[in-house]
Amino acid sequence: MSPLPQELFDAIIDQVRDKETLKACALVATSFLSPSRRNLFREIQLFGVVIGDREPSATLAEFPHLVSYIRDLTIYVWDLVSENILAMAVILRSVQSIESLVIYGGAECWSSLGDEASSALLDCLSRPSLRRLELLYVGSVPAAVISAATAIPVVSFNYVHVDMREEISEQLHASAPAPRLRHLILDAGSEVRSICDFLLHPRNPPYTQQIERLEVRINQPNASHFERIMAACAATLKYLAVNPEDIIQLPLLPSVLEVEIKVWVGYDRRLPAFFSQNISQIASSLPLAETITLVVFVDLVRLGPEIEWADEAPLPIFGPSFMDRTQLLHLRRVHCILRRQSTFGDISALFYSFVPAMESTMPGLRGTGILRCTLDNPPYLAP
Incomplete structure (x- = not known):
């Protein structure tokens, strides 16, 4: 002993x-x-190709006691061969304590799974321990899967298309689990319409009415669908993260306390032209906002020396008369984060010009203790 x-x-x-x-x-x-x-075995990734002598799914299927250790499971569906699909089904039925599930797919990947694997995956989604689900580039997803996903607290749909060829049935409505969805992440793409149509279908349960955190990447073609989702969860929404590609239109969101807006800065080191209007939209649509987080992504892949940040006109809402404001009465913090977009380079030196640029853009925040600038520059590990 x-x-x-x-x-x-x-x-x-x-x-x-x-x-x-x-x-x-x-x-x-x-x-x-x-x-x-x-x-x-806490974090496992399953591929359809053999890695070394054995593919992980074959090993786990042969030694099922190892599956009990899995908490985070990622499955790459697009290249699964038939024997690995069956092994995947065995694993999905065996993971009783799974906490996070990620599925990468292809255009018609769901139909390639077959009945056994599809049924096993649907059973896995009902695990009480499952706290997070990510579906990425998955096509032809049955409506029953999206319905099951709403019983998971955190769900991310990234280019996911719902198979809506069959009308929402009474059987699906009757078997729908109690919604537990609290945090929804939606990416842009033509597929987002099918997600919104399903979640907001009048014959479905109120899937969106308990959502407290919402993250969306808004582009112009799909802006109206994102507006529908935001309006549907306006009463309970506390946190909103937007990644806009153009001017956004927000419905009134009276309960949001924290908003995050992501922007990409080009080689001219200038905020997007639509940024000022988006900040104004946030000010008018989020009356109780206490924190605004601005995440500025920069890319260092360029020839020649780094240039200084461009001089920009002050944002109207954060101009010299900010303390006399009639909007954002509850604002306590504006947090500006400089973040590297790629995995290459070091942006530490750029941060020293980023801070005065943000102060110049928001002169009304100087000396108030509201404005805070930080650097997010993870170390680059050379290959």
Whole structure:
């Protein structure tokens, strides 16, 4: 018997991130085996191609006791071969404590899964432990899957198309789970219309009426669909993140306390032309907003020396007369974050010109303690 408690071994091994080190730890002693496996198999990615001698799905299907360790599962559906589809179905039916599920697909990927895998995936969505679901580039998704997804607290739909060829049935309505959706993430794309049409279908349960956090990337062709979603959850929405590609139109959102707006800055280091109008729209549509977070993405891939930030006219809402405002009466913080768009380069030097640029754009915030600028510049690891 070891003189040290098992909890100490568990705590130490939980800090290990390297897979090879975890494999070595699993061979040290019986007391190391379970915590090593727990961390080795916590996050699993399943592909349709063989990696090395065996594909992970084949190993997990053969040794089902390892599936119990899975908490975060990512499945790349587009290139699954038939035997791996069956193995995936076995895994999906076995993960009882899954917390996060990500599915990458293709244009007609759902039909390629077959009845067994589709049924297993639908069963997996009903796990009480599942807290987050991400569907990315998944076409022809049955309406029953979207209905099941609304029972998950955090859901992200990125270029997801709902198969609406069959009319919403009474059976689907009767079998719909109680909505638990609190955080919805919607990306742009022509497919967003099918998501909105399903979520807001008059014969469906009120899927959107408990949403507290909403993240949307708005483009002009689909702006009206995003407006419908925002209006539908206006009564409960507390946090809104918008990634606009043009001027936005927001409905009245009387409960939103925090808003985040993302912008991309080009090589001229100038905010988009529509940015000022969007800030004005936020000021008029979010009367109780307490925090505005501005995330500014920059790309350093350019030839020649870095240029200074361009001089910009002050934003009207944050001009010198800000303290005499009639809008944003509850505003307590404007947080400007400089973030690197690509994985290359260092933007630390650029931050020193970013701060005075933001102060110049919002002169009414100087000396108020409201404006805060920070740098988000993760270290670049050379290949």
